[in-house]
Amino acid sequence: MKNLWNIFKKGIIAENPIFVLALSLCPALAVTSKAVNALTMGLSVMFVITANNTVVSITRKFVNQKVRVPVYITSIATIVTMVELVLQAVAPVLYKALGIYLALVVVFAIILARAEVFASKNKVIPSFFDGLGMGTGFCIALVVIGIIRELFGSGAIFGFKVLGAWYNPALIMILPPGGFILIGYLVSIVKIYNQHQEKLKMSRGEM
Numbered sequence: 461m462k463n464l465w466n467i468f469k470k471g472i473i474a475e476n477p478i479f480v481l482a483l484s485l486c487p488a489l490a491v492t493s494k495a496v497n498a499l500t501m502g503l504s505v506m507f508v509i510t511a512n513n514t515v516v517s518i519t520r521k522f523v524n525q526k527v528r529v530p531v532y533i534t535s536i537a538t539i540v541t542m543v544e545l546v547l548q549a550v551a552p553v554l555y556k557a558l559g560i561y562l563a564l565v566v567v568f569a570i571i572l573a574r575a576e577v578f579a580s581k582n583k584v585i586p587s588f589f590d591g592l593g594m595g596t597g598f599c600i601a602l603v604v605i606g607i608i609r610e611l612f613g614s615g616a617i618f619g620f621k622v623l624g625a626w627y628n629p630a631l632i633m634i635l636p637p638g639g640f641i642l643i644g645y646l647v648s649i650v651k652i653y654n655q656h657q658e659k660l661k662m663s664r665g666e667m
Contacts (some may be wrong), residue, residue: 468593472596473597478601479651483569504565508571509595512575513579516575517579608642609639613629
C-alpha cells in the first residue's frame with residue numbers, strides 16, 4: 461500500500477508534469493485564462509491518462525513491440541473521443557471553450573510518456589495509480605495557474621468576483637505572456653521546494 465502511495469504522490473510534486481517535467485505546456489497557456497476551463501481540462505486529462513495507463517498495462521503482453529506506439533495512440537484517441545462526446549452532451553459551453561485543445565489531448569506528451577515508461581512495464585494497479593497521480597498533478601498545476609491568472613487578470617475566481625471595483629485588472633495575466641511569466645515563477649518555486657526536500661532526506665539518511 462505504501463508503494464502505491466509513493467507511485468501516486470510522485471506525480472503531484474516530485475515529478476509534476478508541468479512544473480517539473482515541463483510536458484504538455486500548450487494547455488497550461490491556452491486554457492488557463494479561466495479557472496473553470498483549467499479544471500475541466502485537468503480532469504479530462506486525469507481521466508484519459510489513468511484510463512490509458514490501465515488499458516496499456518492490461519494489453520502490454522499482447523501488443524507487438526514494433527507497433528506499440530500506434531496502439532497507444534489509438535487507445536488514447538478512443539478515450540479522448542469518449543471524453544469529447546460526454547463534454548459536448550453535458551457541458552457544451554465548456555466543450556466550446558476548450559475548443560481544439562481538447563482534441564489535442566491525444567498527442568499530449570505526458571500521456572504517451574507514462575504509457576511507454578511505466579504502464580507498458582508494470583501491472584494494472586500500479587499503472588492505474590501512476591496515471592492517477594500524474595493526472596492529479598497535471599490537474600492541480602492547471603487549476604493553480606488558472607486561479608492566479610483569473611484572479612489577477614479579471615479579479616475573479618471560477619467566475620465569481622473576488623476583488624471589488626477598486627481593482628484594476630492586469631490584463632497581461634490572461635494573455636500568453638502572462639502565462640509564460642507565471643509558469644516560470646511556479647516552476648522555480650517547485651524546484652526550490654524539491655531541492656529542500658532532497659536536502660532533508662539526505663540529512664536524515666533516507667537517500
